[in-house]
């Protein structure tokens with residue numbers, strides 16, 4: 001069986017059918033990997049992949065980022081369903097995490113080592129809303145005026161989950177969950193060169209909050225303008241989930257966000273996140289004024305929680 005790859009009606013993305021992600025031969029895997037680099041986002045409808053198989057599929061791309069308090073490289077739930085089966089209340093920090101995810105972002109840009117790829121599989125989806133959207137930062141960069149390209153070519157922005165949550169009204173304590181750490185805010189170039197394709201892209205999103213050498217207000221204005229311009233058709237795709245679908249994207253050049261839904265309805269996605277490679281995704285950090293301390297580290301490891309427990313929802317996105 002040869003996989004069928006159909007480009008989406010946008011500058012990014014392809015739908016891949018006629019394959020089983022949990023049972024691929026080498027030729028099929030190579031076709032998937034090549035499509036990942038070419039299209040930036042991939043939709044695999046109707047896979048109904050098991051958790052272990054999703055982990056194995058993710059590991060084909062690299063090391064897994066450990067998002068759970070136990071530090072194990074496994075899949076985690078992105079869910080508004082609580083341990084007793086009810087839905088999260090609006091004062092729960094996990095609810096705030098889910099709502100924060102409604103802003104365009106790239107995963108783990110707030111960690112010293114940013115993410116390479118993110119993979120979601122739909123378990124339970126609400127009847128309306130809750131789409132996941134992706135936006136092509138390669139095409140966005142290409143469409144910038146030469147004046148803007150020149151202006152931003154050497155700029156670097158700090159990224160922080162505290163700061164992105166603060167921008168939407170949520171103050172989260174250090175140690176509350178993954179990403180709320182004392183390692184400092186990573187400083188990342190606004191123009192990123194993809195380590196495999198060599199293509200330039202805008203590396204922005206809600207976690208970027210301050211540009212080195214610029215005032216906060218001026219920084220935010222520029223970042224907001226770039227984001228607004230970038231995340232427009234034909235550079236976006238909105239995925240309406242069906243249970244069993246798998247969606248993945250390349251965090252190094254694609255932004256994503258969750259769309260709102262009725263939070264009285266249950267929505268459960270399963271997530272695996274592939275860590276970036278040190279050579280291209282590990283950067284220095286600077287003091288984050290919303291973190292409790294600043295202990296620079298060149299690793300994502302030993303991130304800690306003060307809300308330890310197997311049932312906490314550790315994840316930052318959907």
Ligand SMILES: [Fe+2]
Pocket residue numbers: 101105106107256316317318
């Ligand atoms: Fe995310």
